[in-house]
Amino acid sequence: MIKKFLSVLLCMALALPVVSAAGEYSVSAETAAYSTIFYYDQLSDNAQEIFEQLREAVIDCEPVARIRTGTPMTDEEFNMVSELLVYHDPVTFHIRSIEARWNSLGYSEFHMDYNYSKEDYDEMTAACDKRAEEIISKLNDDMTKYTKIRTIHDAIVDSTVYDAESTNGDNIYGILVKNTGKCDGYAKAFSYLCSKIGIRTVTVIGHSYRDKPDEMHMWNKVYYNNKWYNVDVTWDDPLSNTAENSSHSFFMLADSELSASHTEDNQSFAAPRARDDTISYFEVNKKYADSLDSAKKIIKNGLTSQAKKGKSCFEFQCSSKEVFNKVTKFLNDAEKTSEILKTVKKNSGKDVITGIYSLGSNDKVYTIRIIIFFENTDMDNYFTDTSALSDKMLKNLAEQGVK
Secondary structure (H helix, E strand, O other), X not given: OEEEEEEEOOOOEEOOOOOOOOOXXXXXXXXXXXXXXXXXXXXXXXXXXXXXXXXXXXXXXOOEEEEEOOOOOOHHHHHHHHHHHXXXXXXXXXXXXXXXEEOOOOEEEEEEEEOOOHHHHHHHHHHHHHHHHHHHOOOOOOOOHHHHHHHHHHHHHHHOEEOOOOOOOOOHHHHHOOOEEOHHHHHHHHHXXXXXXXXXXXXXXXXXXXOOOOEEEEXXXXXXXOEEEEEOOOOOOOOOOEOOOOOOOOEEEOHHHHOOOEEEOOOOOOOOOOOOOOOOHHHHOOOEEOOHHHHHHHHHHHHHHHHHHOOOEEEEEEOOHHHHHHHHHHHOOHXXXXXXXXXXXXXXXXXXXXXXXXXXXXXXXXEEEEEEEEOOEOHHHOEOOHHHOOHHHHHHHHHOOEO
16 A cells, blocks of 8 residues: 655645655654654554654655554554644654555555755754754743743744745744744744743644635644643734734633634644633733723833833733723723823833824734834834835824934
8 A cells, every 4th residue: 555645834735756765763762752742642552653763764864764563554544643744743844745655564664755955954953953042041940831931932923024935934944043934833933942841732733814714824732730722923923014013912822712713623633622711921911901990000000111111012901892892992082091191101201202002803812002102212113114104193203203
């Protein structure tokens, strides 16, 4: 029997002819540290043995691997092993296609095609390891596990520019070394970094509903305090025109909170359930408003804190659509918001002159971002492309000392 599994990226599929050379492999003892152990545990004993040996061969860039097992491999086992290597393993990003030939005696031969030579792959993984060490060096024993997860999330968001067409955008090299990529690269980089410090994650394949009605997407689930939570690093690095561009709207969410914009379609594997909705970034950091009065307090304190640091952006969430609507109505009242800005200016000691806000809701997650402007500052401090701003906004800001 012959079967082929192609490396299907979220945007395209590639395949090349099979080459011939062979190597014999024994079972590796390193699988316990494998970053997607949750999916590995769903493999049969036979498939686990095949996976361990095949992964070792793939990392060595061997074109052919001959594996002997006591039980013949089934189509389902081949699909699961291949999907785990091609879609979910952050390290085996160089695999292009896998072809398997097996017989009733339990002997299997795998033929692999790769996107890179062994030399190039080794250089790329070494560069990823170096960058990982730089990020992990910022963690310390005084940090909680939650803070470590958030720090890894922030490191990816702060250093990466989203680009669906970028070379290596679907893998950890593109994200960590070239600092550009797309959703599968973001998700795999997050898994890769978390696995380095012993935090369990999985990548989740599915669809998202924001800019397009049905767009293929990948995000993560992370294991924290014996529970699973959703983290979408890509959606927390939004395509916007603001200079301070990171967000935490999709950090540590339950499935119920993510369901309005994300649908799982994980093919051969069952992703873990994320049921706890109590530890999103905004709830943990007391930026979660359950009424208009609490929102006013959060805005006042948050903007004051940001102003003291010289930061222009502040983000918080509302608990419901009702609260969200009340807050947006309040923010549209210039007289009322000017009173808050006066208080922020007084308490921070900074010359805060005006502010604008933007919205980000999906019928489950209601996020509001406020940008404050300081006197005698440059427009480039706030926007990446000032040509995209309206003449009216440019004029108003210029009149108040922002040019």
